[in-house]
Amino acid sequence: MADGMDRQEPMGEAPSAVAIEAHARGVIARLPAAFRAHLGDVILLVEEEADAETLAAVGLDHPLDLTGLYHGRPVGEKSAFDSGAMPDRIHLYRQAILAEWCETGVRLDDLVAHVTVHEIGHHFGLSDDDMQALEDAVAD
Template sequence: MERQEVLGAAPSADVIEAHARATIARLPEAFRTHLRDVVLLVEEEADPEMLASVGLDHPLDLTGVYVGRPVGEKSSFESGALPDRIHLYRQAILAEWCETGVRLDDLVAHVTVHEIGHHFGLSDDDMHALEDAVSD
């Protein structure tokens, strides 16, 4: 058992990242292939600029965000751009975990798949279907 679980400490960014990477590993190969260059970041909380960019005020309201251009909108003429990124926000995820009682790995999978869905330009229904495909 992990030391932080014994002590009752909140799950670390590393634990959340491990859940997110496990979710990505369960995706069909066609999806994983297009995610190889997407950077996964687990941060404590969204900064004020990120919150403003999505129309939110409080950092606990944003569990994750995709930053980049969806696959279908990319152009070979876009050289020199920053890599696409998926940001997961630990404090917001932990707050939702405590409020909902959903298993942490399921919650992280939900947020991760949602942000991956933005990378692919998927509809909410498609995101739900993809989430069902990676569920244990």
């Protein structure tokens, strides 16, 4: 991997938002073509943490409790009347991802892949089992 997340050293500089985004985009590139075909208009954003309004909307109090969020309507619920709506967005929250990485010891690249696929799963309205199968399909 040349995306800045190939070294899983216990000490060192935490990956930047750019490195996390590059890895998430690599995960998306490995999705089956049928899924990639429906992600062209979805915006991927890596932010430091969720803002207070976002946290309140999902019923959370602390920004480190939210690693990712999908904003939009699942593909199966879209209609022609959606024109003019904000584009669908996948938000990854760097600080929460890094905190979970430190707390769990899960490899950071695996964690970013998990969060990315989970949010993509919401875009498609997938069940948790379907999300797991999709995550297995993109595993390195």
